Amino acid sequence: MSADRFPRGRSAIVAASTYGIGESPGLSSMDLAVSASLGALDQVGLKPGDVDGLFIGLPDDFLSGLTFAEYLGIQPRITENNRTGGSAFLTHAMWAALAIDAGQCDVALIAYGSNQRSGAGGLVSSMRPPAYEAPYKLVRPVGAYAFATSRYMHEYGLKREQLGEVALAARRWAQLNPDAFMRDPLTMEDYLKSRMVSDPISVRDCCLVTDGAAAVVMVSAERAKHLVKRPVYLLGAAAATDHRDITSMPDLTRTAAVHSGARAFAQAGVKPSDIDVAEVYDAFTINTILFLEDLGFCKKGEGGAFVEGGRIAPGGALPVNTNGGGLSCVHPGMYGLFTMVEATQQLMGAAGERQVKDAKLAVAHGNGGELSSQATLVLGTEETL
Amino acid sequence: MPTIRPEQDYFAHLAQGRFMLQRSRASGKFFFYPRVAEPVTGGRDLEWVDASGRGIVHATTVVRPKPPQQPYNVALVDLEEGPRMMSRVEGVAPEAVHIGMRVRARIGTQDDKPVVLFDPEQKGQA
Numbered sequence: 001m002s003a004d005r006f007p008r009g010r011s012a013i014v015a016a017s018t019y020g021i022g023e024s025p026g027l028s029s030m031d032l033a034v035s036a037s038l039g040a041l042d043q044v045g046l047k048p049g050d051v052d053g054l055f056i057g058l059p060d061d062f063l064s065g066l067t068f069a070e071y072l073g074i075q076p077r078i079t080e081n082n083r084t085g086g087s088a089f090l091t092h093a094m095w096a097a098l099a100i101d102a103g104q105c106d107v108a109l110i111a112y113g114s115n116q117r118s119g120a121g122g123l124v125s126s127m128r129p130p131a132y133e134a135p136y137k138l139v140r141p142v143g144a145y146a147f148a149t150s151r152y153m154h155e156y157g158l159k160r161e162q163l164g165e166v167a168l169a170a171r172r173w174a175q176l177n178p179d180a181f182m183r184d185p186l187t188m189e190d191y192l193k194s195r196m197v198s199d200p201i202s203v204r205d206c207c208l209v210t211d212g213a214a215a216v217v218m219v220s221a222e223r224a225k226h227l228v229k230r231p232v233y234l235l236g237a238a239a240a241t242d243h244r245d246i247t248s249m250p251d252l253t254r255t256a257a258v259h260s261g262a263r264a265f266a267q268a269g270v271k272p273s274d275i276d277v278a279e280v281y282d283a284f285t286i287n288t289i290l291f292l293e294d295l296g297f298c299k300k301g302e303g304g305a306f307v308e309g310g311r312i313a314p315g316g317a318l319p320v321n322t323n324g325g326g327l328s329c330v331h332p333g334m335y336g337l338f339t340m341v342e343a344t345q346q347l348m349g350a351a352g353e354r355q356v357k358d359a360k361l362a363v364a365h366g367n368g369g370e371l372s373s374q375a376t377l378v379l380g381t382e383e384t385l
Numbered sequence: 386m387p388t389i390r391p392e393q394d395y396f397a398h399l400a401q402g403r404f405m406l407q408r409s410r411a412s413g414k415f416f417f418y419p420r421v422a423e424p425v426t427g428g429r430d431l432e433w434v435d436a437s438g439r440g441i442v443h444a445t446t447v448v449r450p451k452p453p454q455q456p457y458n459v460a461l462v463d464l465e466e467g468p469r470m471m472s473r474v475e476g477v478a479p480e481a482v483h484i485g486m487r488v489r490a491r492i493g494t495q496d497d498k499p500v501v502l503f504d505p506e507q508k509g510q511a
Contacts, residue, residue: 135496137457138459197449246461252443
Protein backbone atom coordinates (compact mmCIF):
# COMPACT_ATOMS: atom_id res chain seq x y z
CA MET A 1 0.00 0.00 0.00
CA SER A 2 1.25 3.47 -0.83
CA ALA A 3 2.12 5.97 1.91
CA ASP A 4 -0.87 7.69 3.48
CA ARG A 5 0.01 11.28 2.64
CA PHE A 6 -2.29 14.17 3.50
CA PRO A 7 -1.73 17.93 3.07
CA ARG A 8 -1.75 18.54 6.82
CA GLY A 9 -2.79 22.07 7.70
CA ARG A 10 -2.68 23.30 4.10
CA SER A 11 -6.43 23.95 3.93
CA ALA A 12 -8.80 25.44 6.46
CA ILE A 13 -12.45 25.97 7.23
CA VAL A 14 -13.13 29.70 7.33
CA ALA A 15 -16.90 29.72 7.68
CA ALA A 16 -19.57 27.40 9.06
CA SER A 17 -23.28 27.95 9.30
CA THR A 18 -26.52 26.16 10.05
CA TYR A 19 -29.99 27.17 8.94
CA GLY A 20 -33.55 26.24 9.74
CA ILE A 21 -32.83 23.77 12.53
CA GLY A 22 -36.05 22.27 13.87
CA GLU A 23 -39.02 23.12 11.70
CA SER A 24 -38.87 25.15 8.50
CA PRO A 25 -42.21 24.74 6.78
CA GLY A 26 -42.51 25.97 3.20
CA LEU A 27 -38.85 25.49 2.33
CA SER A 28 -37.47 22.69 0.18
CA SER A 29 -34.30 20.82 1.10
CA MET A 30 -32.51 22.83 -1.58
CA ASP A 31 -33.89 26.15 -0.26
CA LEU A 32 -32.48 25.20 3.14
CA ALA A 33 -29.07 24.10 1.79
CA VAL A 34 -28.78 27.32 -0.20
CA SER A 35 -29.74 29.41 2.83
CA ALA A 36 -27.07 27.77 5.01
CA SER A 37 -24.53 28.19 2.21
CA LEU A 38 -25.25 31.90 1.81
CA GLY A 39 -24.98 32.28 5.58
CA ALA A 40 -21.52 30.72 5.53
CA LEU A 41 -20.34 32.67 2.47
CA ASP A 42 -21.60 35.93 4.05
CA GLN A 43 -19.37 35.32 7.08
CA VAL A 44 -16.29 35.79 4.89
CA GLY A 45 -17.66 38.19 2.29
CA LEU A 46 -17.81 35.65 -0.53
CA LYS A 47 -20.51 35.28 -3.18
CA PRO A 48 -21.92 32.12 -4.78
CA GLY A 49 -19.93 32.93 -7.92
CA ASP A 50 -16.70 32.60 -5.92
CA VAL A 51 -17.42 28.92 -5.26
CA ASP A 52 -15.47 26.73 -7.68
CA GLY A 53 -15.57 23.51 -5.67
CA LEU A 54 -19.06 22.29 -4.81
CA PHE A 55 -19.62 19.35 -2.48
CA ILE A 56 -23.18 18.34 -1.64
CA GLY A 57 -25.60 15.41 -1.29
CA LEU A 58 -29.27 15.89 -0.48
CA PRO A 59 -31.46 12.97 0.54
CA ASP A 60 -34.26 13.75 -1.89
CA ASP A 61 -32.29 14.80 -4.96
CA PHE A 62 -29.96 12.30 -6.60
CA LEU A 63 -28.41 15.04 -8.78
CA SER A 64 -28.27 17.67 -6.05
CA GLY A 65 -24.84 18.93 -7.15
CA LEU A 66 -26.32 19.92 -10.48
CA THR A 67 -29.46 21.35 -8.91
CA PHE A 68 -27.50 23.49 -6.46
CA ALA A 69 -25.23 24.88 -9.19
CA GLU A 70 -28.24 25.67 -11.34
CA TYR A 71 -30.15 27.27 -8.42
CA LEU A 72 -27.31 29.74 -7.76
CA GLY A 73 -26.23 30.04 -11.38
CA ILE A 74 -22.68 28.87 -10.77
CA GLN A 75 -20.36 26.68 -12.83
CA PRO A 76 -17.96 25.01 -10.39
CA ARG A 77 -14.75 23.39 -11.56
CA ILE A 78 -15.53 20.49 -9.22
CA THR A 79 -19.00 19.16 -8.48
CA GLU A 80 -18.95 16.30 -6.00
CA ASN A 81 -22.11 14.47 -5.02
CA ASN A 82 -21.02 11.18 -3.50
CA ARG A 83 -23.31 8.77 -1.68
CA THR A 84 -21.63 7.34 1.38
CA GLY A 85 -24.53 8.37 3.62
CA GLY A 86 -24.19 10.73 6.55
CA SER A 87 -20.40 10.50 6.43
CA ALA A 88 -20.37 11.98 2.91
CA PHE A 89 -19.70 15.54 4.07
CA LEU A 90 -16.61 14.57 6.01
CA THR A 91 -15.30 12.75 2.94
CA HIS A 92 -16.09 15.98 1.06
CA ALA A 93 -13.74 17.85 3.39
CA MET A 94 -11.06 15.26 2.68
CA TRP A 95 -11.45 15.64 -1.10
CA ALA A 96 -11.72 19.41 -0.82
CA ALA A 97 -8.41 19.55 1.06
CA LEU A 98 -6.73 17.47 -1.66
CA ALA A 99 -8.33 19.52 -4.44
CA ILE A 100 -7.36 22.85 -2.87
CA ASP A 101 -3.81 21.62 -2.36
CA ALA A 102 -3.62 20.47 -5.98
CA GLY A 103 -4.98 23.77 -7.30
CA GLN A 104 -8.17 22.15 -8.56
CA CYS A 105 -10.34 24.64 -6.70
CA ASP A 106 -9.91 27.75 -4.57
CA VAL A 107 -13.19 28.06 -2.67
CA ALA A 108 -14.82 24.80 -1.65
CA LEU A 109 -18.37 24.84 -0.35
CA ILE A 110 -19.79 21.81 1.44
CA ALA A 111 -23.56 21.99 1.81
CA TYR A 112 -26.48 19.98 3.10
CA GLY A 113 -30.16 20.55 3.81
CA SER A 114 -33.32 18.59 4.40
CA ASN A 115 -36.92 19.46 5.13
CA GLN A 116 -37.80 15.98 6.19
CA ARG A 117 -39.73 16.95 9.30
CA SER A 118 -42.13 19.52 7.88
CA GLY A 119 -41.89 18.75 4.18
CA ALA A 120 -41.96 15.00 4.02
CA GLY A 121 -43.49 14.37 7.44
CA GLY A 122 -40.95 11.73 8.35
CA LEU A 123 -37.65 10.12 7.61
CA VAL A 124 -36.70 10.39 3.95
CA SER A 125 -34.56 7.60 2.62
CA SER A 126 -33.63 6.51 -0.84
CA MET A 127 -32.42 3.21 0.62
CA ARG A 128 -34.41 0.13 -0.32
CA PRO A 129 -33.89 -3.10 1.57
CA PRO A 130 -32.57 -5.97 -0.53
CA ALA A 131 -35.03 -8.66 -1.64
CA TYR A 132 -33.41 -11.09 0.78
CA GLU A 133 -34.25 -8.88 3.77
CA ALA A 134 -37.40 -6.97 2.91
CA PRO A 135 -39.79 -9.77 4.00
CA TYR A 136 -38.62 -9.59 7.62
CA LYS A 137 -39.73 -5.97 7.93
CA LEU A 138 -36.82 -4.72 9.99
CA VAL A 139 -37.50 -1.05 10.65
CA ARG A 140 -34.44 0.66 9.22
CA PRO A 141 -32.17 2.15 10.19
CA VAL A 142 -33.20 1.77 13.86
CA GLY A 143 -33.42 -2.04 13.68
CA ALA A 144 -29.88 -2.29 12.34
CA TYR A 145 -28.57 -0.26 15.28
CA ALA A 146 -30.68 -2.42 17.59
CA PHE A 147 -28.77 -5.47 16.32
CA ALA A 148 -25.46 -3.78 17.03
CA THR A 149 -26.67 -2.73 20.49
CA SER A 150 -27.95 -6.24 21.30
CA ARG A 151 -24.65 -7.76 20.27
CA TYR A 152 -22.61 -5.18 22.17
CA MET A 153 -24.68 -5.76 25.32
CA HIS A 154 -24.15 -9.50 24.93
CA GLU A 155 -20.38 -9.24 24.49
CA TYR A 156 -19.54 -6.42 26.90
CA GLY A 157 -22.39 -6.32 29.41
CA LEU A 158 -23.40 -2.76 28.49
CA LYS A 159 -26.24 -1.48 30.69
CA ARG A 160 -29.19 0.60 29.53
CA GLU A 161 -28.18 3.22 32.11
CA GLN A 162 -24.89 3.62 30.25
CA LEU A 163 -26.72 4.28 26.98
CA GLY A 164 -28.86 6.66 29.02
CA GLU A 165 -25.74 8.60 30.03
CA VAL A 166 -25.15 9.32 26.34
CA ALA A 167 -28.71 10.60 25.88
CA LEU A 168 -28.56 12.71 29.05
CA ALA A 169 -25.21 14.26 28.13
CA ALA A 170 -26.51 15.23 24.69
CA ARG A 171 -29.56 16.84 26.27
CA ARG A 172 -27.48 18.79 28.77
CA TRP A 173 -25.35 20.20 25.92
CA ALA A 174 -28.52 21.02 23.96
CA GLN A 175 -29.74 23.04 26.93
CA LEU A 176 -26.71 25.29 26.42
CA ASN A 177 -27.44 25.69 22.69
CA PRO A 178 -30.26 28.09 21.77
CA ASP A 179 -30.50 26.48 18.29
CA ALA A 180 -31.05 22.94 19.61
CA PHE A 181 -34.45 21.40 18.94
CA MET A 182 -34.98 19.49 22.22
CA ARG A 183 -33.94 21.42 25.29
CA ASP A 184 -36.33 20.30 28.00
CA PRO A 185 -34.73 18.41 30.90
CA LEU A 186 -34.21 14.67 30.48
CA THR A 187 -33.72 12.48 33.56
CA MET A 188 -32.48 8.90 33.76
CA GLU A 189 -35.95 7.94 34.90
CA ASP A 190 -37.45 9.52 31.76
CA TYR A 191 -34.88 7.69 29.66
CA LEU A 192 -35.52 4.29 31.23
CA LYS A 193 -39.30 4.72 30.87
CA SER A 194 -39.16 5.76 27.22
CA ARG A 195 -41.03 3.58 24.74
CA MET A 196 -39.18 0.70 23.08
CA VAL A 197 -39.00 0.99 19.30
CA SER A 198 -36.80 -1.93 18.35
CA ASP A 199 -35.39 -3.67 21.44
CA PRO A 200 -33.08 -2.72 23.08
CA ILE A 201 -33.45 0.72 21.47
CA SER A 202 -36.06 3.10 22.82
CA VAL A 203 -37.26 6.46 21.53
CA ARG A 204 -34.66 8.27 23.65
CA ASP A 205 -31.85 6.23 22.09
CA CYS A 206 -32.84 7.59 18.67
CA CYS A 207 -31.84 10.80 16.98
CA LEU A 208 -34.40 13.45 16.18
CA VAL A 209 -36.22 13.88 12.91
CA THR A 210 -35.93 17.59 12.15
CA ASP A 211 -35.45 20.01 9.31
CA GLY A 212 -32.14 21.73 9.02
CA ALA A 213 -29.20 22.70 6.87
CA ALA A 214 -25.50 23.26 7.26
CA ALA A 215 -22.65 24.63 5.17
CA VAL A 216 -18.92 24.99 5.46
CA VAL A 217 -16.45 27.00 3.35
CA MET A 218 -12.88 25.76 2.87
CA VAL A 219 -9.93 27.57 1.30
CA SER A 220 -6.14 27.24 1.29
CA ALA A 221 -4.36 27.94 4.59
CA GLU A 222 -2.68 30.89 2.89
CA ARG A 223 -5.96 32.51 1.90
CA ALA A 224 -7.66 31.57 5.18
CA LYS A 225 -5.40 33.90 7.18
CA HIS A 226 -6.67 36.87 5.17
CA LEU A 227 -10.33 35.93 5.60
CA VAL A 228 -10.71 35.14 9.31
CA LYS A 229 -8.95 35.63 12.62
CA ARG A 230 -9.07 31.97 13.63
CA PRO A 231 -9.11 29.57 10.67
CA VAL A 232 -9.79 25.93 11.50
CA TYR A 233 -7.11 23.85 9.81
CA LEU A 234 -7.70 20.36 8.49
CA LEU A 235 -4.87 18.31 9.96
CA GLY A 236 -5.98 14.83 8.97
CA ALA A 237 -8.87 13.18 7.15
CA ALA A 238 -9.65 9.60 6.27
CA ALA A 239 -12.64 7.42 5.43
CA ALA A 240 -13.31 3.69 5.56
CA THR A 241 -16.14 1.30 4.84
CA ASP A 242 -16.65 -2.40 5.42
CA HIS A 243 -20.26 -3.17 4.51
CA ARG A 244 -23.56 -1.59 3.53
CA ASP A 245 -26.33 -3.53 5.24
CA ILE A 246 -25.90 -4.49 8.89
CA THR A 247 -26.07 -8.20 8.01
CA SER A 248 -22.71 -7.94 6.28
CA MET A 249 -20.95 -5.97 9.03
CA PRO A 250 -17.88 -8.05 9.88
CA ASP A 251 -18.12 -7.37 13.64
CA LEU A 252 -21.25 -5.70 15.00
CA THR A 253 -19.29 -4.18 17.88
CA ARG A 254 -16.42 -2.65 15.90
CA THR A 255 -16.82 -0.09 13.13
CA ALA A 256 -14.50 0.95 10.31
CA ALA A 257 -13.83 4.09 12.40
CA VAL A 258 -10.96 2.00 13.76
CA HIS A 259 -9.29 2.57 10.37
CA SER A 260 -10.50 6.08 9.48
CA GLY A 261 -9.61 7.30 12.97
CA ALA A 262 -6.15 5.75 13.12
CA ARG A 263 -5.28 7.21 9.73
CA ALA A 264 -6.63 10.67 10.46
CA PHE A 265 -4.78 10.84 13.81
CA ALA A 266 -1.54 9.63 12.21
CA GLN A 267 -1.80 12.25 9.46
CA ALA A 268 -2.44 14.93 12.07
CA GLY A 269 0.35 13.68 14.31
CA VAL A 270 -1.84 13.79 17.42
CA LYS A 271 -3.39 11.26 19.79
CA PRO A 272 -6.97 10.93 21.04
CA SER A 273 -5.78 12.10 24.46
CA ASP A 274 -4.73 15.43 22.86
CA ILE A 275 -8.29 16.16 21.68
CA ASP A 276 -10.19 18.96 23.43
CA VAL A 277 -13.62 18.35 21.93
CA ALA A 278 -15.15 15.47 19.96
CA GLU A 279 -18.14 15.68 17.64
CA VAL A 280 -19.23 12.16 16.68
CA TYR A 281 -22.30 11.24 14.66
CA ASP A 282 -24.83 10.06 17.26
CA ALA A 283 -27.68 8.68 15.21
CA PHE A 284 -28.32 6.34 18.15
CA THR A 285 -26.83 6.22 21.65
CA ILE A 286 -24.72 3.14 20.81
CA ASN A 287 -22.91 5.19 18.12
CA THR A 288 -21.27 7.50 20.63
CA ILE A 289 -19.96 4.54 22.62
CA LEU A 290 -18.71 2.68 19.53
CA PHE A 291 -17.00 5.73 18.08
CA LEU A 292 -15.32 6.76 21.34
CA GLU A 293 -13.84 3.26 21.44
CA ASP A 294 -13.04 2.90 17.75
CA LEU A 295 -11.43 6.34 17.53
CA GLY A 296 -9.22 5.40 20.49
CA PHE A 297 -10.61 7.49 23.36
CA CYS A 298 -11.02 4.27 25.34
CA LYS A 299 -10.59 0.55 24.80
CA LYS A 300 -13.14 -1.75 23.16
CA GLY A 301 -15.74 -2.76 25.71
CA GLU A 302 -14.99 0.18 28.02
CA GLY A 303 -17.19 2.77 26.30
CA GLY A 304 -20.12 2.21 28.64
CA ALA A 305 -18.01 2.85 31.73
CA PHE A 306 -16.25 5.73 29.96
CA VAL A 307 -19.43 7.79 29.54
CA GLU A 308 -20.57 7.26 33.15
CA GLY A 309 -20.58 10.07 35.70
CA GLY A 310 -21.16 12.79 33.11
CA ARG A 311 -17.71 12.41 31.57
CA ILE A 312 -18.91 13.54 28.11
CA ALA A 313 -21.49 16.04 29.44
CA PRO A 314 -20.92 19.75 30.14
CA GLY A 315 -18.19 20.01 32.77
CA GLY A 316 -16.94 16.49 32.03
CA ALA A 317 -13.39 15.50 31.13
CA LEU A 318 -14.13 15.03 27.41
CA PRO A 319 -16.77 17.30 25.89
CA VAL A 320 -18.64 15.25 23.25
CA ASN A 321 -21.35 16.48 20.87
CA THR A 322 -21.39 19.94 22.35
CA ASN A 323 -24.26 21.20 20.19
CA GLY A 324 -26.56 18.50 21.60
CA GLY A 325 -25.83 16.11 18.75
CA GLY A 326 -28.25 14.25 16.54
CA LEU A 327 -29.96 13.09 19.72
CA SER A 328 -31.04 16.52 20.99
CA CYS A 329 -29.96 19.28 18.59
CA VAL A 330 -30.69 18.44 14.97
CA HIS A 331 -30.98 15.43 12.69
CA PRO A 332 -32.36 16.18 9.25
CA GLY A 333 -31.74 12.72 7.78
CA MET A 334 -27.99 13.08 7.56
CA TYR A 335 -26.11 14.77 10.39
CA GLY A 336 -22.48 14.49 9.27
CA LEU A 337 -21.92 18.11 8.27
CA PHE A 338 -23.22 19.35 11.62
CA THR A 339 -20.26 17.66 13.37
CA MET A 340 -17.97 19.86 11.25
CA VAL A 341 -19.94 23.02 11.90
CA GLU A 342 -19.87 22.47 15.66
CA ALA A 343 -16.18 21.54 15.72
CA THR A 344 -15.46 24.70 13.73
CA GLN A 345 -17.48 26.91 16.05
CA GLN A 346 -15.71 25.42 19.07
CA LEU A 347 -12.25 25.97 17.58
CA MET A 348 -13.14 29.49 16.47
CA GLY A 349 -14.26 30.22 20.03
CA ALA A 350 -17.74 31.07 18.80
CA ALA A 351 -19.81 28.49 20.65
CA GLY A 352 -21.37 30.83 23.19
CA GLU A 353 -22.56 29.30 26.44
CA ARG A 354 -21.41 25.84 25.42
CA GLN A 355 -17.89 26.94 24.49
CA VAL A 356 -15.19 24.49 25.54
CA LYS A 357 -12.47 26.64 27.11
CA ASP A 358 -9.25 26.91 25.08
CA ALA A 359 -10.34 24.28 22.56
CA LYS A 360 -7.50 23.81 20.08
CA LEU A 361 -7.95 20.31 18.70
CA ALA A 362 -11.20 18.71 17.65
CA VAL A 363 -12.38 15.51 16.04
CA ALA A 364 -15.38 15.47 13.73
CA HIS A 365 -16.56 11.99 12.91
CA GLY A 366 -19.28 10.98 10.46
CA ASN A 367 -21.16 7.74 10.03
CA GLY A 368 -23.19 6.58 7.06
CA GLY A 369 -25.67 3.81 6.39
CA GLU A 370 -25.89 1.15 9.09
CA LEU A 371 -22.53 1.79 10.78
CA SER A 372 -21.27 1.22 7.24
CA SER A 373 -19.25 4.22 6.22
CA GLN A 374 -16.93 6.08 8.60
CA ALA A 375 -15.07 9.33 8.04
CA THR A 376 -12.86 11.12 10.54
CA LEU A 377 -11.44 14.64 10.50
CA VAL A 378 -8.86 16.06 12.89
CA LEU A 379 -9.17 19.83 13.03
CA GLY A 380 -6.97 22.35 14.81
CA THR A 381 -6.31 26.01 15.45
CA GLU A 382 -3.18 27.85 14.32
CA GLU A 383 -1.37 26.76 17.51
CA THR A 384 -1.60 23.13 16.38
CA LEU A 385 0.08 23.62 13.00
CA MET B 386 -21.41 -23.26 -17.18
CA PRO B 387 -24.97 -21.94 -16.94
CA THR B 388 -25.34 -18.23 -16.22
CA ILE B 389 -26.01 -17.47 -12.59
CA ARG B 390 -28.93 -15.15 -11.97
CA PRO B 391 -28.46 -14.74 -8.23
CA GLU B 392 -31.78 -13.43 -7.00
CA GLN B 393 -33.89 -15.28 -9.53
CA ASP B 394 -32.15 -18.61 -8.85
CA TYR B 395 -32.32 -18.22 -5.07
CA PHE B 396 -36.05 -17.59 -5.01
CA ALA B 397 -36.69 -20.29 -7.63
CA HIS B 398 -34.96 -22.76 -5.28
CA LEU B 399 -37.08 -21.59 -2.36
CA ALA B 400 -40.22 -22.01 -4.47
CA GLN B 401 -39.11 -25.61 -5.03
CA GLY B 402 -38.76 -26.07 -1.27
CA ARG B 403 -34.96 -25.86 -1.25
CA PHE B 404 -32.92 -23.36 0.79
CA MET B 405 -29.66 -23.19 -1.15
CA LEU B 406 -26.43 -21.29 -0.67
CA GLN B 407 -23.65 -20.49 -3.09
CA ARG B 408 -20.05 -21.49 -2.67
CA SER B 409 -16.91 -21.23 -4.70
CA ARG B 410 -15.61 -24.59 -5.93
CA ALA B 411 -12.00 -23.45 -5.57
CA SER B 412 -12.16 -21.98 -2.08
CA GLY B 413 -15.04 -24.10 -0.78
CA LYS B 414 -16.30 -20.96 0.98
CA PHE B 415 -19.98 -20.18 1.26
CA PHE B 416 -21.40 -16.69 1.08
CA PHE B 417 -24.75 -14.98 1.38
CA TYR B 418 -26.50 -13.07 -0.23
CA PRO B 419 -26.26 -14.67 -3.67
CA ARG B 420 -23.92 -12.99 -6.14
CA VAL B 421 -22.42 -13.49 -9.58
CA ALA B 422 -18.95 -13.84 -8.02
CA GLU B 423 -17.28 -14.74 -4.74
CA PRO B 424 -16.43 -11.66 -2.65
CA VAL B 425 -12.73 -10.68 -2.48
CA THR B 426 -11.48 -13.28 -4.97
CA GLY B 427 -13.99 -12.47 -7.68
CA GLY B 428 -14.17 -16.20 -8.36
CA ARG B 429 -17.01 -17.18 -10.68
CA ASP B 430 -16.68 -20.94 -10.15
CA LEU B 431 -19.87 -20.99 -8.13
CA GLU B 432 -22.22 -23.79 -7.27
CA TRP B 433 -25.50 -23.96 -5.39
CA VAL B 434 -25.52 -26.26 -2.37
CA ASP B 435 -28.41 -27.23 -0.07
CA ALA B 436 -28.04 -25.44 3.26
CA SER B 437 -27.93 -27.58 6.39
CA GLY B 438 -30.54 -25.28 7.90
CA ARG B 439 -28.67 -25.17 11.20
CA GLY B 440 -27.91 -21.77 12.64
CA ILE B 441 -27.20 -19.75 15.77
CA VAL B 442 -28.78 -16.39 16.60
CA HIS B 443 -26.07 -13.72 16.37
CA ALA B 444 -28.16 -10.63 17.16
CA THR B 445 -31.84 -10.06 17.77
CA THR B 446 -34.46 -7.35 18.10
CA VAL B 447 -38.16 -7.06 18.80
CA VAL B 448 -39.77 -4.58 16.45
CA ARG B 449 -42.63 -2.82 18.25
CA PRO B 450 -45.01 -1.23 15.77
CA LYS B 451 -47.90 0.92 16.95
CA PRO B 452 -50.81 -1.16 18.27
CA PRO B 453 -52.92 -2.98 17.21
CA GLN B 454 -49.98 -4.44 15.25
CA GLN B 455 -48.18 -7.05 17.30
CA PRO B 456 -44.45 -6.97 18.13
CA TYR B 457 -42.35 -9.35 16.06
CA ASN B 458 -38.83 -10.70 15.98
CA VAL B 459 -36.08 -9.99 13.47
CA ALA B 460 -32.75 -11.75 13.95
CA LEU B 461 -29.35 -12.13 12.37
CA VAL B 462 -28.58 -15.83 12.14
CA ASP B 463 -25.12 -17.31 11.66
CA LEU B 464 -25.53 -20.33 9.40
CA GLU B 465 -23.48 -23.44 10.08
CA GLU B 466 -21.87 -22.98 6.65
CA GLY B 467 -20.48 -19.59 7.73
CA PRO B 468 -22.60 -16.83 6.22
CA ARG B 469 -24.91 -14.60 8.24
CA MET B 470 -28.45 -13.84 7.14
CA MET B 471 -31.39 -11.82 8.32
CA SER B 472 -34.51 -13.76 9.24
CA ARG B 473 -37.24 -14.19 11.83
CA VAL B 474 -37.32 -16.75 14.61
CA GLU B 475 -40.82 -18.08 15.16
CA GLY B 476 -42.32 -20.57 17.59
CA VAL B 477 -41.36 -18.57 20.67
CA ALA B 478 -42.29 -15.10 21.93
CA PRO B 479 -40.21 -12.46 20.12
CA GLU B 480 -38.62 -11.44 23.45
CA ALA B 481 -37.57 -15.06 24.10
CA VAL B 482 -35.28 -15.16 21.09
CA HIS B 483 -31.76 -14.74 22.44
CA ILE B 484 -28.21 -14.49 21.19
CA GLY B 485 -26.60 -17.93 21.04
CA MET B 486 -29.94 -19.71 20.53
CA ARG B 487 -29.72 -22.72 18.20
CA VAL B 488 -32.24 -22.49 15.39
CA ARG B 489 -33.42 -24.52 12.40
CA ALA B 490 -34.44 -23.14 9.02
CA ARG B 491 -37.78 -23.78 7.40
CA ILE B 492 -39.31 -22.36 4.26
CA GLY B 493 -42.47 -20.41 4.99
CA THR B 494 -44.62 -18.03 3.01
CA GLN B 495 -44.97 -14.33 3.38
CA ASP B 496 -46.87 -11.97 1.09
CA ASP B 497 -47.40 -14.99 -1.21
CA LYS B 498 -43.67 -15.50 -1.59
CA PRO B 499 -41.41 -18.18 -0.13
CA VAL B 500 -39.19 -16.99 2.68
CA VAL B 501 -36.61 -18.61 5.00
CA LEU B 502 -37.73 -18.61 8.65
CA PHE B 503 -36.20 -20.21 11.71
CA ASP B 504 -37.56 -22.13 14.69
CA PRO B 505 -35.72 -22.91 17.92
CA GLU B 506 -33.93 -26.26 17.60
CA GLN B 507 -35.82 -29.00 19.41
CA LYS B 508 -33.99 -31.20 21.89
CA GLY B 509 -32.64 -34.27 20.13
CA GLN B 510 -32.54 -32.49 16.77
CA ALA B 511 -29.06 -32.73 15.37
